[in-house]
Amino acid sequence: MATKAFAMSQKFCDLQSPMEPDFVSAQHLTGTTVMAVQFDGGVVIGADSRTTSGAYVANRVTDKLTRITDKIYCCRSGSAADTQAIADIVAYHLSVHQLEIGEEPLVKTAAKIFQDLCYTNRDQMSAGIICAGWDRKEGGQVYCIPLGGMCLRQPVTIGGSGSTYIYGYVDAIYKPNMAQNACLEFTKNAISLAIQRDGSSGGVVRLASITEAGIERQTILHNDLPKFSVI
Amino acid sequence: MSIMAYNGAAIMAMKGKNCVAIAADTRFGIQAQTVSTKFQKIFELGPRLYIGLAGLATDVQTVSERLKFRVNLYELRENRRVKPKTLLSVVSNLLYERRFGPYFVEPVIAGLDDVTSEPFVASLDLIGCPMVTEDFVVSGTCSEQMYGMCESVWSPDLDPDQLFEAISQALLNAADRDAVSGWGAVVHIIEKDKVTTRTLKARMD
Secondary structure (H helix, E strand, O other): OOOHHHHHHHHHHOOOOOOOOHHHHOOEEEOOOEEEEEEOOEEEEEEOOOEEEOOEEEEOOOOOEEEEEOOEEEEEEEEHHHHHHHHHHHHHHHHHHHHHHOOOOOHHHHHHHHHHHHHHOOOOOOEEEEEEEEEOOOEEEEEEEOOOOOOEEOOEEEEOHHHHHOHHHHHHHOOOOOOHHHHHHHHHHHHHHHHHHEOOOOOOEEEEEEEOOEEEEEEEOHHHOOOOOOO | OOHHHOOOOEEEEEEEOOEEEEEEEOOEEEOOEEEEOOOOOEEEEEOOEEEEEEEOHHHHHHHHHHHHHHHHHHHHHHOOOOOHHHHHHHHHHHHHOOOOOOOOEEEEEEEEOOOOOOEEEEEEOOOOOEEEEOOEEEEEOOHHHHHHHHHHHOOOOOOHHHHHHHHHHHHHHHHOOEOOOOOOEEEEEEEOOOEEEEEEOOOOO
């Protein structure tokens, strides 16, 4: 999953003093599991809360569900610095755009700006983003913008290092036209499964549902997560 | 990635009043992926003598098997149980024999002397340098975190129950700050007349 940029920056890391532990110089990465599901009337987004620096857990309560506008959010995975910077820029553009058009911006517009930034700067960045939200024209939408900078609308999408463990689960469980509560349950279960297997994902599960009424957030602590024990 | 961090581990041992404790996480993983949550890293080499092995999982298993072999032969020849301090030398020798192609393990020893019941903890690096301490030893991918926790919770002359609390909190909270350690933990409290083994309810992330 390493991009050229990441590999280049690792070369500079080799100049570190040999006595220094890894986490002093390692990049902050959101190892991560993120997910977004569209339902009739909005979207559900979810993420874990672990940021790692090498193997060190730098932040165990990260918020990876970042506001772009009141009804458009993004799920960040990859380099913490890159995704924070991109999200800030997109939020800025959209707030100006909102003033210019006098109404709430479209999710498609946000996704396009994400794509533009991620594609143009693809060589220097390590950012996997899911842009999801609600607008008056198309309702709930989910757009995934993975590493190279493509943009694709999908009814359900997963991202981050932990997502590899739940492709089968998502494929098996997802059905079109699920209700909001079913989507929340589905997202919670999927992220819990990924957290159980992926070392780079963990902490709490953050869920949010975005509808015409706005966003409703919840945080689920470790003890309240569903237990799937096979291992 | 470093070979010592390929599988991930968190192991520590602490001295108490007439007792010792040794604890380890139970994760077996391959880099970021967790494969099993029931992997044994602490091995019994005598009724009150335990060794914990952190590092590459294949070497954890191989070293524990080869060490058991050497200890068995020692006990047959000497017709008595091996002392903790002597075990330290046996392990050191085993590891240094492979000085230029080492086993990627960093062992931790905890036990009570067979005759005097004196508590003993020690650790070694991967090429067999022994270190005996009067308080605690740690080993694994989150050793910096474990040192911090041990320095905070340990005090001299803890009784078995207090020692259990201290080592459990130290291990769990250190492993929670490491992406490749955790997913379960086991603690052995070794006293003069009994050994109590408990599994801790740990975070499975």
